[in-house]
Amino acid sequence: MNTLRIAVAGAGLIGKRHMQLIRDNSRTTLCALIDPVPAARATADAEGVPLFPSLEEFFASSVKADGMILATPNGLHVSGALTCLAHRMPALVEKPVADTLDAAEALEAAEARCDVPLLVGHHRRHSATLAAVREEIASGRLGRVVSFTGTALFHKPDSYYEAGPWRTVAGGGPILINLIHEIDAVRYMLGEIVAVQAMASNAVRGFAVEDTAAVLLHFASGALGTFMLSDTSAAPRSWEQTSGEDKSYPAHPEEDCYFIAGTNGSLAVPTMRTWNYDGERSWWKPFARTGLARGTADPMARQLDHFCDVIRGQAAPRCTVHDATQSLRVTLAVAQAAASKGVVMPAIPVLEHEAA
Ligand SMILES: NC(=O)c1ccc[n+]([C@@H]2O[C@H](COP(=O)([O-])OP(=O)(O)OC[C@H]3O[C@@H](n4cnc5c(N)ncnc54)[C@H](O)[C@@H]3O)[C@@H](O)[C@H]2O)c1
DSSP states (O other): OOOOOEEEEESSSHHHHHHHHHHHHHTEEEEEEOOOOOHHHHHHHHOOEEESSSSSHHHHHOOOOOOEOSSOOOGHHHHHHHHHHHHTTTTTOOOOOOHHHHHHHHHHHHHHHHHEEEEEEGGGGGOHHHHHHHHHHHHTTOEEEEEEEEEEOBBHHHHHHHGGGGGBBBBHIIIIIHHHHHHHHHHHOOOOOEEEEEEEEOOOOOOOSSSEEEEEEEESSOOOOEEEEEEEEEOOSSSSHHHOOOOSSSTTOOOSSSSEEEEEEEETTTTTEEOOSSOOTTTTTTEEEEEEEOOOOOOHHHHHHHHHHHHSSSSOSSHHHHHHHHHHHHHHHHHHHHHHSOOOOOOOOHHHHHHO
């Protein structure tokens, strides 16, 4: 079978990672780079591909692609995806799907009008460990899930904020930058979140945005959850530091960042330790202890493989614009709840095919 020709828009941090993954994957070749800044010339030359300053100029050229990866700044995701739809080009759109809910909803409506697939880059949906968590929950061995405890406790160096002052003001901050990954992963594992409460603090960094947040989650299933987020905590309890999936972080494989408790058993993630009652369920009775297999494969590499299947029409996108819009909606609801100190209930629009 011919390799798929993939173009990448945005030769920044994550765009370069996508280019490396395309090079490493026997099913794909890089066919073009799109980026308006002069510095992108060196990257295109090193990759041996033509460079275009805009998507419009790429589509007007004779270069043919089978798929596009949009690794551009957040505010350009929707316009780029609409251009791809107009040219019937399957696209992998980096997260967040949009910088505003209105823009995300407009893209969702446009996508519904055509049959060109869009995949959103919430790459943890391709984690083998999270797939095992979903299987364990679906198996019923945990019983009915009643509680979720999550942490994203890590420390970003001061240089991170010095390099990107936009991260210290509205639009930045760990709720919008980091929590959206967690919200999408939590929804992927446990289903829809219908209400949130939150408190946020900027006591340590003193920026206009939070450095720490405590979140309450109410799931449609009736389960409740808590989530602690801090980017100024000297702690190893984040997905990046515990899962071993992104080799650029030091690994703490003995630590967990999620704990899921059901009526029959519980599961620590990503160590995948489980506790189950064999017979009578009582805190006086011992647990049967087992461990489930965890995966360490790079979910971004698995995401590219999945994108190939999507392009070939062999799979439906595992993270649709609808999924990503709902994760954005819940994340914005957390920010709103923290600001208002109230309860926020993000709307859950139901797609026609889901209602059927
Ligand atoms: N999935 C993940 O874990 C992950 C990680 C990092 C970033 N991201 C997302 O990827 C996107 C890019 O982030 P980044 O950190 O690589 O940013 P970056 O600033 O390093 O790179 C963005 C690139 O886009 C280019 N660009 C600007 N306007 C463009 C245009 N009109 N057409 C084509 N290219 C254009 C810029 O010149 C730059 O090279 C963001 O949306 C971010 O949220 C996702």
